[in-house]
Amino acid sequence: MNPPPAVQATDLSKVYGSGDAKVVALDHVTVQLPPQRFTAIMGPSGSGKSTLMHCLAGLDRPTTGTVLLGGTETSSLSDAKLTASRRDRVGFVFQAFNLLPTLTAWENIVLPLDLAGRRPDQAFADAIIDGIGLRHRLGHRPSQLSGGQQQRVACARALITQPEVVFADEPTGALDSRSSADVLGFLRRSVDELGQTVVMVTHEPTAAAYADRVLYFADGRVVGELTEPTADGVLDQMKHLEKVTA
Ligand SMILES: Nc1ncnc2c1ncn2[C@@H]1O[C@H](COP(=O)(O)OP(=O)(O)OP(=O)(O)O)[C@@H](O)[C@H]1O
Numbered sequence: 288m289n290p291p292p293a294v295q296a297t298d299l300s301k302v303y304g305s306g307d308a309k310v311v312a313l314d315h316v317t318v319q320l321p322p323q324r325f326t327a328i329m330g331p332s333g334s335g336k337s338t339l340m341h342c343l344a345g346l347d348r349p350t351t352g353t354v355l356l357g358g359t360e361t362s363s364l365s366d367a368k369l370t371a372s373r374r375d376r377v378g379f380v381f382q383a384f385n386l387l388p389t390l391t392a393w394e395n396i397v398l399p400l401d402l403a404g405r406r407p408d409q410a411f412a413d414a415i416i417d418g419i420g421l422r423h424r425l426g427h428r429p430s431q432l433s434g435g436q437q438q439r440v441a442c443a444r445a446l447i448t449q450p451e452v453v454f455a456d457e458p459t460g461a462l463d464s465r466s467s468a469d470v471l472g473f474l475r476r477s478v479d480e481l482g483q484t485v486v487m488v489t490h491e492p493t494a495a496a497y498a499d500r501v502l503y504f505a506d507g508r509v510v511g512e513l514t515e516p517t518a519d520g521v522l523d524q525m526k527h528l529e530k531v532t533a
Pocket of ligand 1 (some may be wrong): 304310311314330331332333335336366433
């Protein structure tokens, strides 16, 4: 039997504005994202990828439909409970790293635990620190680290609480190819070796090829998927979908 999904959206719609200004960002989306897997979400600009991720993560509320995160329906939680759910169950990685400049790398990594009044699980923290390969830089501030190193610290911060899901929105969008490979390799190992669950929005076929499964979006809907992707396979599928959805 398949394990229950880490996160599941059912008939999710998100509508912004009304009348002439109405935008249907999500159009009856149903997706299940399995635990301990790496899922990539791709699609043209404006197709609804970020909106989906924000609704799945509880950063935004859908107009209609439901989100189940680790078995809890988050779409109907009060604001306070939704905030607590985000803090306890979800990790985020953004394109712009978003580290706190006055804290060291280590202080940034454990910040989510400090905010929740929790202590690090030492064995897990060690695995994370070894995973990002920055043990010798833990006392450095973000300004003393390269972009790729900062993003690996941001990934470690997202994972340190052992969340149900880590959501990464274009995590390699600001990085060169070498730094991207370091970040993506770490996210991949966090799934394979630490049993974590990663969902990543990306525009880059080489980045999507690190995932177990790629979901393609267009006009607020899932229009295709690819399992065990290669960069060439992702590109071919993108070209094919561009033709059929044009
Ligand atoms: N707060 C908002 N108010 C009004 N419209 C919005 C808002 N946020 C997003 N949209 C619209 O919803 C649609 C989907 O946006 P979304 O950011 O989810 O797309 P995306 O696929 O992530 O795009 P990109 O790849 O450019 O980041 C777009 O048409 C966008 O203009």
